[in-house]
Amino acid sequence: MNVATFFSDGRLGTVAAFVMSGVIGLAFGFWLERAGFSSSRRLSGVFYGRDFAVIKTMFSAIVTALLGLRLLIALGAVEESSIHAMETFLAPQIVGGLIFGVGFVMGGWCPGTALVGLASGKGDALVFLAGAALGSLGYAQLWPQLAEFAQIGACGVSTLPQRFGLSPGLTTLVVVVAALCAFVVVEYLAARRARLAV
DSSP states (O other), X not given: OOOOOTTTTTOTTSHHHHHHHHHHHHHHHHHHHHTTTTOHHHHHGGGGTSOOHHHXXXXXXXXXXXXXXXXXXXXXXXXGGGSOOOOEEHHHHHHHHHHHHHHHHHHSOOHHHHHHHHHTTOHHXXXXXXXXXXXXXXXXXXXXXXXXXXXXXXEESOOHHHHHTOOHHHHHHHHHHHHHHHHHHHHHHHHHHHHHHO
């Protein structure tokens, strides 16, 4: 029997979906805090080669979700078409990713972890979120001028298997191997840093 989703039932914009998103967000935030991601020093440490917890955690989350989803699809419990996927717009998403990255390096937070930091009483998280809010308001005000740019490179819903002509199974294998390689590299870098610090 297939598992119904808010997207497959056409209820993605309902109050129930909003409440469930809040519940999942709270649980996600709780585990982020437990992982130590309520510290901007720890989060920004990855950019300076001091702390690789972010890379390990994110790759672990990606691989767990990917393998779990692939298993559910293989078992027939979930239809791939029932999963909501955002559309791809290459130019604005590349520029947005660059701005996000610069903001992450400068502020030491991403929006999600900043909320966790705020809940933990971190003042710099409040400053970061205020800046993010002002940036969002500025984007909204400039939308008439940015609307055309926001459509550049529109690809619809575009997945890695579609873009590279790979089967979902092979794509999953590539991602898992990439994660394992990343784990090996960061462990080596961490060990090397520890040796140099002695």
